[in-house]
Amino acid sequence: MEVFDLALIWAFIIGFGIIMYVLMDGFDLGIGILFPFAPAEEDRDTMMNSVAPVWDGNETWLVLGGAGLLAAFPMVYSIILPAMYIGVFLMLAGLIFRGVAFEFRFKARSSRYLWNWSFAGGSTIATFAQGAVVGAYIQGFNTVDGVYVGGALDWLTPFTVLTGLGTLAGYALLGSTWLILKTEGRLQDWAYSITTPLLITVLVVFGIISVWTPFVDPMVWDRWFSNLGIIWILPALTLLCAFQIWRSVRNRFEGMPFVATMGLFITTYLGLIVSRWPYVVPPNYTLWDAASAPEAQLFLLLGLLFVIPIILVYTAWTYWVFRGKVRAGEGYH
Amino acid sequence: MELDPLILSRIQFAFVVSFHAIFPVFSIGLASFIALLEGLGYKTKNPVWITLSAFWTKVFAVVFGMGVVSGIVMSFQFGTNWSNFAQASANFLGPILSYEVLTAFFLEAAFLGVLLFGRDRVPPGAHLFSAIMVAIGTLISTFWILSANSWMQTPAGTEFRDGAFHILSWGEAIFNPSFKFRLMHMVLASFLTGSFVVAGVSAWYLLKGREVEANKKALSMCLWLLLFIAPAQAVVGDFHGLNTLEHQPMKVAAMEGHWETSTNVPLLLFAIPDQENQTNHFEIGIPSLASLILTHDFDGEILGLNEVPVEEQPPVAIVFWSFRIMVGLGMLMILFAITGLVLRKGGRLYKARWYLQGLRAMSVAPFLAVLTGWFVTETGRAPWLVYGMMTQAESVTPSLTGGMALFTLIGYILVYASIFTAGLYYLMRVLYVGLEGDGGHTEDEADRPARPLSAAHVQFEYDSEENSANPAKTANEGGQQ
Numbered sequence: 001m002e003v004f005d006l007a008l009i010w011a012f013i014i015g016f017g018i019i020m021y022v023l024m025d026g027f028d029l030g031i032g033i034l035f036p037f038a039p040a041e042e043d044r045d046t047m048m049n050s051v052a053p054v055w056d057g058n059e060t061w062l063v064l065g066g067a068g069l070l071a072a073f074p075m076v077y078s079i080i081l082p083a084m085y086i087g088v089f090l091m092l093a094g095l096i097f098r099g100v101a102f103e104f105r106f107k108a109r110s111s112r113y114l115w116n117w118s119f120a121g122g123s124t125i126a127t128f129a130q131g132a133v134v135g136a137y138i139q140g141f142n143t144v145d146g147v148y149v150g151g152a153l154d155w156l157t158p159f160t161v162l163t164g165l166g167t168l169a170g171y172a173l174l175g176s177t178w179l180i181l182k183t184e185g186r187l188q189d190w191a192y193s194i195t196t197p198l199l200i201t202v203l204v205v206f207g208i209i210s211v212w213t214p215f216v217d218p219m220v221w222d223r224w225f226s227n228l229g230i231i232w233i234l235p236a237l238t239l240l241c242a243f244q245i246w247r248s249v250r251n252r253f254e255g256m257p258f259v260a261t262m263g264l265f266i267t268t269y270l271g272l273i274v275s276r277w278p279y280v281v282p283p284n285y286t287l288w289d290a291a292s293a294p295e296a297q298l299f300l301l302l303g304l305l306f307v308i309p310i311i312l313v314y315t316a317w318t319y320w321v322f323r324g325k326v327r328a329g330e331g332y333h
Numbered sequence: 334m335e336l337d338p339l340i341l342s343r344i345q346f347a348f349v350v351s352f353h354a355i356f357p358v359f360s361i362g363l364a365s366f367i368a369l370l371e372g373l374g375y376k377t378k379n380p381v382w383i384t385l386s387a388f389w390t391k392v393f394a395v396v397f398g399m400g401v402v403s404g405i406v407m408s409f410q411f412g413t414n415w416s417n418f419a420q421a422s423a424n425f426l427g428p429i430l431s432y433e434v435l436t437a438f439f440l441e442a443a444f445l446g447v448l449l450f451g452r453d454r455v456p457p458g459a460h461l462f463s464a465i466m467v468a469i470g471t472l473i474s475t476f477w478i479l480s481a482n483s484w485m486q487t488p489a490g491t492e493f494r495d496g497a498f499h500i501l502s503w504g505e506a507i508f509n510p511s512f513k514f515r516l517m518h519m520v521l522a523s524f525l526t527g528s529f530v531v532a533g534v535s536a537w538y539l540l541k542g543r544e545v546e547a548n549k550k551a552l553s554m555c556l557w558l559l560l561f562i563a564p565a566q567a568v569v570g571d572f573h574g575l576n577t578l579e580h581q582p583m584k585v586a587a588m589e590g591h592w593e594t595s596t597n598v599p600l601l602l603f604a605i606p607d608q609e610n611q612t613n614h615f616e617i618g619i620p621s622l623a624s625l626i627l628t629h630d631f632d633g634e635i636l637g638l639n640e641v642p643v644e645e646q647p648p649v650a651i652v653f654w655s656f657r658i659m660v661g662l663g664m665l666m667i668l669f670a671i672t673g674l675v676l677r678k679g680g681r682l683y684k685a686r687w688y689l690q691g692l693r694a695m696s697v698a699p700f701l702a703v704l705t706g707w708f709v710t711e712t713g714r715a716p717w718l719v720y721g722m723m724t725q726a727e728s729v730t731p732s733l734t735g736g737m738a739l740f741t742l743i744g745y746i747l748v749y750a751s752i753f754t755a756g757l758y759y760l761m762r763v764l765y766v767g768l769e770g771d772g773g774h775t776e777d778e779a780d781r782p783a784r785p786l787s788a789a790h791v792q793f794e795y796d797s798e799e800n801s802a803n804p805a806k807t808a809n810e811g812g813q814q
Contacts, residue, residue, distance in 0.1 A: 053446030056401060060442045064434045066408045070419060071427025078420040081412030082730045088413055089741045092406050093748050099402040100752050103395050107759040148416075148732045295500050296424035300431050307435045311443075318443045321454050 006298060007291040010072035011280070013304065017068055019269050021061035023174070023262050028055040030175020032098055032123020033168060034194070035116060043187045044116065045328040050182040052102055053322045057315055059095070071300050075146055075290035076280050082148045083141050084133055084155055091129035098122030124168065131167025134272070135160030138213055138220070140282035146289075159216055166205035170265065173198045177245070177257035184325050195249045195257060203242055206268065210235070213275065217283065220275045234271040238264055336735020339726055342414040345742040347711070349406055351704055352749050356400030358703045361471040361520070362527020363393050367448075368468040369554075371461045381547045386464075387452075388768045389531070392760065394449055397441075399756050403749065414738065418718055418728030421497050425506055426481055433477035441470035472520065479519055483512040485719050486710065487580045493722055510580055514573035515710075521566040522706070525666060526699035528555040528562065533696025534764060536689035544768045549683055552692075556677070559670040567663060571626070578627050581720060582636040583645070584713035587652035589623050590616075593637040598623040602657075606649040611639055647715040655708035662702040669695055 028051040038044045051058075069077045081088055097118040105115035132155060139159060142150035176198055179191035214221035224231065241263040248256035278286045291297065367389055374382030408430065411419040419426075444466040452460055484491075490505030491498045500506055532555035535548040578585045586592075590604045592611050599618035606613050624633040638646050669691065676682045683689075714720050718728045 053450045056445060057439065057442035059401075059405070060434065060438045063405060063408055063438060064431065066412075067427065067430040067434050070411065070423050071431045074420050074423030074427060077412045077423070078416035078730075081409060081419075082416050082732050085413050085730075085733070085737055086740070088409055089744055092409060093744060095405060096402040096748055096752060099405075100398055100756065103398045104755055104759050107395075107762060146420075148730075150732065152734065152737050292427060293424045293497070293499055296428050299500070299503055300428040303432055304435060311435065311439045314443050315439070318446050321447055321451055 006294050006301065007072075007288050009301065010068075010291070010297055011278070011287045013301075014065065014068055014072060015273065017061060017065045019266060021058075021065055022265060022269065024058035024061055025055070026171045026265065027051070027174040027178040027258075028058055029098075029123045029127050030171040030173065030178065032119050032175075033127060033172045034175050034179075035120040035123070037194075039186055039190050042328045043190070046183055046187055046326055047179065048102065048105065048119070049328070050179065050326045054318060055099075055102065057318065059099070068300075072292055072297055073280055073287065073290040074292050075285060079141055079143055079146070079148045079281050079285075080133070080137070083150060084129075084136060086152055087129045087132055087136075087155055091126045091133075094122040094124070094126030094129065096122070098126060127168050127171050128164040131164035132156070132160040134167065135163030137282065138163070138272070138276070139216055140284075143281065143284055146285070159212060162205065162209060162212070166202065166209055169198060169201040169205055173202050173245075174258070174261050174265070177261045180249075181254055181258045182326050192249055192252065196246060199242060199245050199249075202264075206238075210271075219279075219283065223275055223277075231271075231274050234267050234274065238267040238271070241267060336739055338733040338735045338738045339729045341735060341738035341742055342729055342733065343725060345414060345738060345745060346410060348742070348749075349403065349410060349745060350711075351707070352753070353400065353403040353407055354703060354707060355700050356396050356403065357471070357474070358519075358523050358526050358700070359530060360393060360397045360400055361475060361523035362525070363389060363396065363530070364464075364468040364471045365524065366527050366531060367393060368461075368464040371464040375457055375461045381550060384544075384768055385547050385551055390448060391763050394445075395756060395760050395763065397445065399752065401442075402752075406745070413741075414730055414733060415718075415728045416730040418723065421493075421723060421728075422485075422719065423497070424500055425484060425491060425498055429477055429481045429484075429507070433474055433481075437470045437474035437477065440473070441467050444470070471523075475519055475523070476516060479516045480507050480509070480512055483515045484509045486515075486714055487511040488719050488722055498719070498722075511573075511576050514569065514576050517569045518566070518573050518706075521562055521569060522699065522703050524558065524562050525566060526703065528558045529666070529692075529699045530696045531555050532559070533693045536692040537764075538767065539683055540686065540689050540693070547768055552683070553677075556670065556673040556682075559666070560674055563663070563666045563670045567667060570660075570663065574627065578635075581714060583638060583641055584647060584652065584710075585627065586636055586638045586640075587647045587649045587713055588656040588709060589627075589635070590649065590653045591623070591635055591637050592639055594634065594640060595637065596624060596632045596634045597621040598627075598633075598635045600626065601653075604653070606653050608643070608646065608649050611643070645716060647713045652709050652713045655705040655712075659702050659705040659709065662698045662705075666695070666698060666702075 031047050031051050035044060035047065038047060066077070099122075101115045101119035101122065105112060105119065108115055135157070136155040139155075139157065141148060142154060173195065176191045176195045180188055180195065183191065214224060241260045244260040245257050245264065248260060276282055278288070280287045280290050367386055370382045370386035370389065374380070374386060411426070444463040447455060447460065447463040448467055451463065455463070484506055487510045488498075488506075489509040490502035490507075491500055493499075532552055535552040535555070538544060538548040539552065574585065574588075589598065590601050590606045590613050591598055592613070597620065599616075599620045600622035601613070601616055601618040603615065603617040604613040605615050621631045624635060625631050627633060627635055638649065672688060673682065676685050676688055716724045716726070718725045
């Protein structure tokens with residue numbers, strides 16, 4: 001077993017699972033964030049129909065992230081979840097209200113506005129909580145002997161509020177570029193019109209976070225301003241993606257804004273990983289400290305390598321089945 | 334008063350699990366039923382199957398959605414409230430739960446989208462395939478989750494070292510000694526639930542005289558299924574009981590309300606267990622029958638609860654009474670299945686209003702039986718979380734305060750109460766609208782005039798229109814293939 005560094009392989013897999021989740025559930029959470037601002041109720045139907053067949057599969061990546069973390073890095077799981085106790089509750093409550101809204105909203109008549117709020121509010125709270133987890137991770141956790149010893153609201157700081165707001169803007173951007181891809185007419189025009197302001201918001205918030213982060217932890221400062229010059233390619237690529245979004249919106253391309261936004265997320269995410277590598281529970285524990293027993297990591301790895309390609313194939317198939325523009329009257333409801 | 338995070342976490346987990354359990358137990362059975370209907374529709378080209386499938390798929394969508402959102406909560410609760418347990422058991426539970434996500438959840442979620450929204454977008458064969466994949470996904474999920482739970486009841490293939498469970502044999506751990514009985518018991522319970530709900534709803538429609546042809550078919554199918562499943566469940570339950578006696582004798586002692594180790598143990602029909610004084614009041618029992626059932630010998634010896642100190646005994650009254658409710662409901666189910674056969678032979682199945690009314694009432698019975706069954710098995714292992722190896726007290730999150738646990742407990746109760754109320758309301762609305770609200774053809778639904786729900790003659794007209802419209806459509810689709 002010495003040939004493979006299982007913990008390292010698992011770090012890549014969990015990293016892959018998290019970015020899959022962010023990109024996929026990100027756009028459908030973004031739809032929820034943008035929901036209250038839609039031009040008309042009919043457009044809300046279209047927005048919801050654009051994600052209704054796939055959101056459940058998207059959210060499954062979150063469950064995989066949770067279960068995979070338990071399997072491969074139980075220490076991360078058993079420190080971060082208690083540390084984020086209240087935040088996790090808020091996220092779950094948000095996901096519940098948002099998830100049931102998909103079914104209930106189309107069956108409601110006079111109470112439909114309630115499910116609009118349930119969908120929008122749930123998506124917003126869940127997204128904010130996820131952004132706050134990212135911020136809390138950058139901040140680090142108060143641990144003794146591998147056990148969280150801090151208080152219930154230690155995670156809630158001005159910094160995590162900012163990362164929460166940044167994630168809100170980011171998911172909204174994924175949502176608006178998804179709408180450009182999937183809709184036409186008035187709704188698409190609206191999506192075009194909000195994309196550039198959202199992009200500017202994202203860049204401003206990300207900019208503040210990037211400047212602030214090195215001050216939150218000196219190690220991050222060290223990482224970026226030591227001899228590892230190559231990592232500066234990541235912020236450069238981020239800006240390139242941002243430019244591409246702006247340009248493709250101006251030219252009214254339909255697919256490129258969404259692709260470039262995903263690129264923006266991937267490069268930012270890599271930048272975040274670079275800042276903290278190899279710490280998975282900052283500031284004390286590396287991915288090797290947090291790993292589960294090798295037999296557990298290996299047992300799951302074998303199945304995973306076999307099953308993930310199959311999942312990607314049939315997931316791609318469902319996206320292909322529901323390809324093309326959506327309209328308000330579609331769906332089985 | 335000091336708030337105890339352990340008690341509050343136990344209440345919270347019990348609440349979330351109980352709330353969650355009622356949805357999958359229904360959706361597992363319903364998914365297989367829908368796949369069966371789709372298969373019949375595909376093979377026979379009789380549109381009535383697709384009408385039924387489209388209707389029950391709507392019900393499925395609501396139930397499945399509520400199951401998913403409440404299930405996500407559970408996967409995070411191991412970490413939030415039971416982080417010591419999560420850390421210790423991660424080497425086993427982590428891979429098992431991950432395999433559940435990989436082999437079941439993705440399958441269900443991806444193909445559910447096609448099942449719900451794809452009827453007009455994919456060929457009929459692909460739609461049938463999706464229905465089958467969803468059904469298989471639910472069963473695979475049952476496999477993994479029952480393996481995880483059974484391992485906590487009868488841990489095997491593992492040793493506890495350096496504060497964590499380590500796997501010695503995956504085969505022994507996954508297929509641990511009580512696994513096959515639990516799995517069969519649960520799958521049968523799901524089929525019972527699906528059958529009784531569909532039977533109950535169909536009976537209600539028949540009482541109202543709505544969509545008679547389709548609902549007779551659905552009811553008849555369910556009653557044939559029940560005739561086999563309900564008695565089979567009793568047999569599996571008996572084997573499961575013997576297995577529990579072997580591995581968790583204190584649980585069985587609590588189920589039987591049996592305090593002192595002895596032979597010729599009576600089967601108690603009624604008693605009021607008094608844990609404080611380690612005895613029962615007002616016992617009514619059948620002599621020696623518990624010995625006979627559990628050991629297949631009148632003189633069989635059964636261990637009593639006082640083999641272990643009081644603090645290691647499960648809460649006897651909960652286990653004792655939950656068990657009686659479960660078994661009683663199971664007997665009632667068998668009775669209903671057999672009555673159905675008798676009425677069928679006499680040709681009175683669809684006319685006996687009292688029986689149809691009874692079936693209507695019986696649609697809640699499987700849910701109660703499943704919940705009480707889980708109460709027996711889960712509270713029966715107290716104070717252990719991993720039987721004989723790790724207690725509940727050792728498992729709870731160290732940093733958790735009573736206030737935090739109380740806050741989220743109240744939070745979950747409020748969240749679940751509101752979505753459960755809404756879910757039931759919309760489910761009832763789906764049932765009231767009934768089969769004619771959809772008919773399996775969604776694309777022209779918007780063009781149809783609104784119909785009064787209870788005007789029977791309108792539906793007849795509609796049925797004939799439906800039947801004449803449908804063969805043309807299926808033939809057309811067949812031609813395209």
